[in-house]
Amino acid sequence: xxxxxxxxxxxxxxxxxxxxxxxxxxxxxxxxxxxxxxxxxxxxxxxxxxxxxxxxxxxxxxxxxxxxxxxxxxxxxxxxxxxxxxxxxxxxxxxxxxxxxxxxxxxxxxxxxxxxxxxxxxxxxxxxxxxxxxxxxxxxxxxxxxxxxxxxxxxxxxxxxxxxxxxxxxxxxxxxxxxxxxxxxxxxxxxxxxxxxxxxxxxxxxxxxxxxxxxxxxxxxxxxxxxxxxxxxxxxxxxxxxxxxxxxxxxxxxxxxxxxxxxxxxxxxxxxxxxxxxxxxxxxxxxxxxxxxxxxxxxxxxxxxxxxxxxxxxxxxxxxxxxxxxxxxxxxxxxxxxxxxxxxxxxxxxxxxxxxxxxxxxxxxxxxxxxxxxxxxxxxxxxxxxxxxxxxxxxxxxxxxxxxxxxxxxxxxxxxxxxxxxxxxxxxxxxxxxxxxxxxxxxxxxxxxxxxxxxxxxxxxxxxxxxxxxxxxxxxxxxxxxxxxxxxxxxxxxxxxxxxxxxxxxxxxxxxxxxxxxxxxxxxxxxxxxxxxxxxxxxxxxxxxxxxxxxxxxxxxxxxxxxxxxxxxxxxxxxxxxxxxxxxxxxxxxxxxxxxxxxxxxxxxxxxxxxxxxxxxxxxxxxxxxxxxxxxxxxxxxxxxxxxxxxxxxxxxxxxxxxxxxxxxxxxxxxxxxxxxxxxxxxxxxxxxxxxxxxxxxxxxxxxxxxxxxxxxxxxxxxxxxxxxxxxxxxxxxxx
Numbered sequence: 001x002x003x004x005x006x007x008x009x010x011x012x013x014x015x016x017x018x019x020x021x022x023x024x025x026x027x028x029x030x031x032x033x034x035x036x037x038x039x040x041x042x043x044x045x046x047x048x049x050x051x052x053x054x055x056x057x058x059x060x061x062x063x064x065x066x067x068x069x070x071x072x073x074x075x076x077x078x079x080x081x082x083x084x085x086x087x088x089x090x091x092x093x094x095x096x097x098x099x100x101x102x103x104x105x106x107x108x109x110x111x112x113x114x115x116x117x118x119x120x121x122x123x124x125x126x127x128x129x130x131x132x133x134x135x136x137x138x139x140x141x142x143x144x145x146x147x148x149x150x151x152x153x154x155x156x157x158x159x160x161x162x163x164x165x166x167x168x169x170x171x172x173x174x175x176x177x178x179x180x181x182x183x184x185x186x187x188x189x190x191x192x193x194x195x196x197x198x199x200x201x202x203x204x205x206x207x208x209x210x211x212x213x214x215x216x217x218x219x220x221x222x223x224x225x226x227x228x229x230x231x232x233x234x235x236x237x238x239x240x241x242x243x244x245x246x247x248x249x250x251x252x253x254x255x256x257x258x259x260x261x262x263x264x265x266x267x268x269x270x271x272x273x274x275x276x277x278x279x280x281x282x283x284x285x286x287x288x289x290x291x292x293x294x295x296x297x298x299x300x301x302x303x304x305x306x307x308x309x310x311x312x313x314x315x316x317x318x319x320x321x322x323x324x325x326x327x328x329x330x331x332x333x334x335x336x337x338x339x340x341x342x343x344x345x346x347x348x349x350x351x352x353x354x355x356x357x358x359x360x361x362x363x364x365x366x367x368x369x370x371x372x373x374x375x376x377x378x379x380x381x382x383x384x385x386x387x388x389x390x391x392x393x394x395x396x397x398x399x400x401x402x403x404x405x406x407x408x409x410x411x412x413x414x415x416x417x418x419x420x421x422x423x424x425x426x427x428x429x430x431x432x433x434x435x436x437x438x439x440x441x442x443x444x445x446x447x448x449x450x451x452x453x454x455x456x457x458x459x460x461x462x463x464x465x466x467x468x469x470x471x472x473x474x475x476x477x478x479x480x481x482x483x484x485x486x487x488x489x490x491x492x493x494x495x496x497x498x499x500x501x502x503x504x505x506x507x508x509x510x511x512x513x514x515x516x517x518x519x520x521x522x523x524x525x526x527x528x529x530x531x532x533x534x535x536x537x538x539x540x541x542x543x544x545x546x547x548x549x550x551x552x553x554x555x556x557x558x559x560x561x562x563x564x565x566x567x568x569x570x571x572x573x574x575x576x577x578x579x580x581x582x583x584x585x586x587x588x589x590x591x592x593x594x595x596x597x598x599x600x601x602x603x604x605x606x607x608x609x610x611x612x613x614x615x616x617x618x619x620x621x622x623x624x625x626x627x628x629x630x631x632x633x634x635x636x637x638x639x640x641x642x643x644x645x646x647x648x649x650x651x652x653x654x655x656x657x658x659x660x661x662x663x664x665x666x667x668x669x670x671x672x673x674x675x676x677x678x679x680x681x682x683x684x685x686x687x688x689x690x691x692x693x694x695x696x697x698x699x700x701x702x703x704x705x706x707x708x709x710x711x712x713x714x715x716x717x718x719x720x721x722x723x724x725x726x727x728x729x730x731x732x733x734x735x736x
Contacts, residue, residue, distance in 0.1 A: 030365070031109075037360045041353045047108060050345070053352045054334045056083035056110070057317075059291065059325045062098060063089035080106050083355060084159075084291075084323060087114040090123070090433040092156030092370035103368045111364040113355070115159035115212070115291075118432050119178060120144075121554060122151035123379035125427055125434035126388035127395045128496075128532055129164060129190070131551030133180035133576035134619070135394035136660040136684045138193035144391050145197025147384050150207040154378035155433075156370045158362050159210045161258060163194035165245035166215055169587045171577065172225025174500020177429060177532030177552070179220065181576030182589040182616065184241055185679045188248035195254045203255065204363025206371075213249050215260030215293060217275050218242045222262060225586070226501045228299075230263040235710040236672065238264075243712060247284060255288045255358050259321050261296055268303045270296045271312075276320030279712070289354035291323040292316060298327040309333060314342055322351040380438060385556055392553035393560035394658070397573035398620040399547040405524055406546050407567025407622060410483035411454050415446060416461045416475045416518065417488035418511070419530050425464070425490070426530050428552030429497025438555045442488055442528065445558020449566050457482060461518075464492050465508040472517050479521045486565065487515060487544075488528045493552065496532025505536035505583045512539055519543040528561065534579040537613055549573075567622065572658035572684070574619030581613045590616035591675035617662045617679075623653030623689065630723065630730040638735055639701050639716055645723050645730065646696040651687040660684040663697045665705060666722040672707060677724065680704045699723070701734050 029035050029043035045053075060078045062085045078085075080101040087095055095114055102112045120126050124147065132141050145163075152160060164178040165187045180190040191213070200208040218238060221231040233242065246257075257280060260269035269275065270292050280286050297316045298309055306312035313329040314337055324330040337343040359365065398406070419426060421443045423436040443458065450456055461475035462468065479485050489511045495502060506512070518525060527544040529535055532552055541547065548571070550561055563569035580588045585608065597603050604610040628648035637643050651657060663681040667674045681697045681704070699705065706716040721732050 033366045037357060040360055040365075041356050044108065044110070044356060045349050045353060048352070050335060050338060050348070052081055052108065052110075053348050054331060055079055055081040056352045056355050057323055057334065058082060058328065058331045059084040059086060059115070059323055061086045061088065061326060063087050063094050075101060081110065082112060084113040084115060086326070087116050087157050090155055091375075092372050095156035096369045096372070099368050110356075111359060111368040113159055113359055113362070113364065114157045115161060116152070116157045116432065117162070117430055118148050118152050118157070118160040118209070119162050119164070119430035120428065121148050121388065121432060121434060122155065123433045123435070123438070124148070124151060124381075124384040124388050125431050125438075125554035126391050126556070127554050128177045128428045128552045129180055130177050130532065130577065131395035131553065132391060133186055133190055134397050134551070134573040135391060136574060136576075136682055137394050138189050140391050140394060141190055142193040142197035144387055145194045146200065146207075147387055149198045149200070149209045151379045151384070152209050153205075153207055154370070154373050157209065158364070159212065159256070160198060161212045161214060162198070163191050163211065163249075164214050165191040165249060166218075166220035166260075167241055167245065168220035168577075169589045170222070170225040171505050171533040171580070172502050172583070172586065173220065173222050174227060174496045174502070174532070175219070175498055176577070177496040177500075182578060183576065183591065183679050184244040186576055187245035189682075191245045191249045192252040195249050195252045199253060199255065203361045204366070206367075210255035210358055210362060211249075212256040212258050212291065213246055213254050214258035215262075215269070216246060216257050216280070216290070217260060217269060218264050219260035219262045219269070227499050228261045232265060239708045239710065239712040243279075250280070250284045250286050255361070257286065257288070257290045259290055259292050259296060261293050261299070263303050268300055268305060270321050271300055271305060271315040271319045273319040281320060283712075287354065288358055289322040289351070290320055292321050292325045294325055295327040297321065297324050297329045310336070313337065317343060317347070317351070322354050379433075388554055389556035389559055392550070392557050393563065393569055395551055395553065395573050396560060396564060396571055397549045397575055397618075398564070398571040399549055399579070399614050399618070400541065400544065401620050402545045404622075405484075406526065406565065408454070408484065408526075408565050412482045413450065413454050413456050414475075414479045414482035414485045414523070415443060415456055415458045415488070416479065416485060417514070417528075418460060418462060418464045419488035419490045419528070420458060420460065425493040426552060426557055427493065427554055428532060429493050429500065431493075434555060440556055440558040442558050442561055445560070445562035446486070446565070448559065449562035449568070453566075461514045462510050464511070466510055469510065469513065472514060475514065476517055476521060479518050479523050482523060485518055485521075485523050485525045486528060487518060487525050488530070489515070490530035491532055493532075496552075500532070502533075503583075505534060505580065507535060507540075515540055515543055526565070530557075534577050536583050537579065538582050541613065570622045570655050570657045571619070572621065572660070574617050574660050574662075575614060576616070578612045578616050579614035579618075581609050581611070584608055585610070585612065588612055591678055593673050594676055617660075621653075621657045621659070623651055623655040623657040625657070625659050625687065626650045626652045627726055627728055630725060630728045632730055632732060635731065636733045636735060637701060639718075641701070643699050643732060644696055645699060645732075646694050647725050647728060648692050648694045649687065650692040651689050654689055656686065656688045658684055658686050661695045661725055664724045666724065667705070667707070667719070668722070669719060670707060670717060672709065674707055697723070699732070705734060
């Protein structure tokens, strides 16, 4: 650490020397936009008092439930020198008034940093992250994040607490909806796409925001799927499963990181020196800052590692958490801790410098205020809605389609279920400033799609939960008079997301009973599922002729679903998370390690199947693809060489379609046991009917075939590796 600081100091001196030689030494350096950022940071730190520095380390809440009558009270609530705010307003008016105090009414005029949870859209809400991953289209996700960044920055916020890249194997955990599924590589790819979309090439742009990786780290391993709980993660698992997405996103330039709520092997993430400093700052060289999660510093007391708020502040800050979100522990105790010698001024300077660095990169010193654009110029633009609709379309997964019952060709269609005309829940959790009035319901989309082509009849059937079956008869009568039933079931928005843990993946029994009553009519059933997690379908699946998982698609889900049902759109989504046969199979995920007795069903469940209902990467299409043979440019390579593996895929059906190919590697013999298979690459292409496209994976052995040890150090052993696509497999030998 001393060497890093010395190197930085030398670098700053060189910059200062170069800068002052131009004759501008009389100007206040930190206010000069042409001066190097590191020199500006150093100059500003030298001018700041201890109190001014400490205030930069704190984040407060503004804009929630405020109106013109109480803005004055809000402006007087916090010190004008405060470093950051969570900004709940959806326009820049209040923000600019707060910023004016910081810039024009304080000694040094340091601008505040405004952040907010923009998870899957600011006002134009697009599908939840789990759904996004099922699109297997990172370029589309990057565009969606860039759109969210534009709406966010133009509305007064320049920092989003996103993306969440917690690998999650337990669908009972509510926050599984916020990440990109069960696979480390998938989370890494979509995490990087999100960072690049949010931040662009220039953080100071009026249409970009700073990203924040969360929740660092291992939060997705929450014990029993219960939120905020301890996690017991071996170092081997930490490095092979949970760290890869964070490392990839740090390399992609993510500006900030948020510490997690979970306790990792006895040390809470917010006070974990190993993860926050040894890895993030020293090993990965991250030069941004870490913000705690909401009240997470104070919660170190609840987690049993701090006796009081003062000790909590000491432990979190010393471990590497620079910014304290909302609980005020730093503001109350940091000066006392410095005076007692428990925290050094040099530590304060480094932490404040990290925060200032992001503010300088965001251009806040040059442009502290946000122009107050009208809504029509900044949110819900027509092109933004189109983008949200396209992402929803590619996120939807056709799980089942018996006898090609879809696309629909029936003339009398019953549309039944609590999700049909719902606007409140289909939008999903963490909806920022999304509004139900902006939501296109499933009924809206179906009515638009089928008007003049078929007769639609509607019945709600039941509520999302409860025991009231009084609406069953109406639904049954409508079903009897129709040719086919579209049954729209699913989860309420609060059943997933933070604090959305569930003991079962099954839908409430009232929804299953409605399906059973409709099944008895003898009419075919198309099940449309809207959820924030994989759903237990072992009782529903046998009653349904087709199943479509639409996730929580945001404000534009109706038209894409209707297009898939009519055949106007060929579904292309594939699962980024396993659908277990039942909740009792948890944990179940594709990249498990091999069993000691993988034969004759030894070690398997004796009362339920061991295999999932729908496996990772499953997803059907309205066309058929024929996979050719895998071919390698060579089957013997040295560790520093590359090999091209290719496979031709032909669309042998009658429709154009987009097909995603997932490339897996397997290492059957390794000094550290490895998963049965590991995803290392994927690509999605449009294949027109009758057309053949060759998919290619260029394998760099050190990048794609290596593994990590318990200290996170990669190693590559000689031997045989298998590369597989669906049921095709080819062997590659790596030699010294």
